[in-house]
Amino acid sequence: MGVYHAGSRAIQDEAGVRDRAEHVGRSLGQDIKPVAAAFLEDQPLLVVGAADPGTGRVWATPLTGAPGFVRATGPRRVSVDGDTARAFARRLGRDGPRRVGTIALDPRTRRRMRLNGRLHPTATGFTVEADQVFANCPRHIQRRESYEAVDRTPGTPRHLTELGAGETDFVRAADTFFLATVHGAGADASHRGGNPGFVRVVSPRELAWPDYPGNAMFLSLGNLRTDPRAGLLFLDWDTGTTLQLTGEARTESAGDGTRTVRFTLAEALWTPAAVPLRWSAPEYSPANPDTAR
Template structure:
């Protein structure tokens, strides 16, 4: 039987014992966009592209724009009007695609607990950024906290400031330790990039003594796109967004899988999967004055796992 899953995904599906469930998901994945996804994508004011820099490190970014800045002329192409982007246009993403056009896209609407993922390659022509789509599919809505995000009028960012480092400082650790949501980009062995989301109750990300992050892997759609990529390629990137402050925190580094973590605490903390993964930060960028939006938090996902303490 032919499959769209690569070796890393198949290996993790087997370890998790979810191979048959994964096979049932195959019809979800297309070598284009789903026709029903077009309206959803065009409605978004946020886009999360993952990209690779000239040194081979991957990064995950946030683009914010006026509603309508995303257009989908066909099931094979997505276009962004950069003149309608209101967030920082000096993001590392734009430098990266100049040398390596492979991009992983996530369209995430927290208010509706909906998200859609796509892969492709980017082409920039003036104020037009086009993505030729190779693959697209809807993603699991679990663990999305409901939050309304709206673009303010006349909110275009002209100048941003940056903090950069290789070791997480106390401010960055404080941000991460209280986060209920972050975004992740991973890369296949062949070089394709995927962008996705992770969520949980504040404190679900553990900061270990060595500075590594440890994240539980909750039950999802059983395809294991993210974990499957990490299985065969450790490169990863994380993105944290503070919508109220208008700041982003981008981490680039490596990830490692941890299976069969079955102590009483780990079993509970992981939602009874016994699966975790760790992330080691190699570089980070904190962007101040990245965007201006209006945001209203509504509620946490009912699928979030309560604390073991």
């Protein structure tokens, strides 16, 4: 498959950015360059997006470990090891390779790297054979200067079919979330950021957020154009609590060229203290538009 499928190209054409997208698309490749390998090996957090083989629902899942738990083991392969990686691979099953999207984001440097490909379980976790490897600009990434690994026992996960008052406040306070999407030949995991309040809770089962201008590739929105399934991950960067949402999303375009994404919830998973990391307070990106709380 080429860099873009029909869904992404349709939105690029609507936005009038096909030429820019073609230029940016030349940065996508399959090889993991040395600078990318070094970046991955320094990260304690990796977010993976994939469809559940049983239900077909798409989830974004945080995996953690000491730096080095993600590492390049070949020019087109990464290895992800540890307890969270093994548990994730078991949930996906062993019936052939699974399509996954991954993103590593470093708030200290406001850098992010995405690697999409095919997951193979291993005795220590899993490997991903890369189909796409690329970095994104730092727009809308909040800077967090440092983190510490903390000894936490995750709380019992709580399954929800709608958001209550606590989950609503959690979403409204978020400055970052991760978005997992799929298409006919793969999966993708991406980042969305803004000032607190940029994600609106329209109802207990519907969220909405603005699609801020970015790299013009429209990989995520292109996937949603062809397959509306989506997974969202909200993370409390201090307490490690996570809120994972799965459902369907659609994009609405306005006459002034702006876009809003609307997400309808099917199922949610609330897990206290899920991530054993505590990050420093954020310095909001200067690219973030003002948000009415």
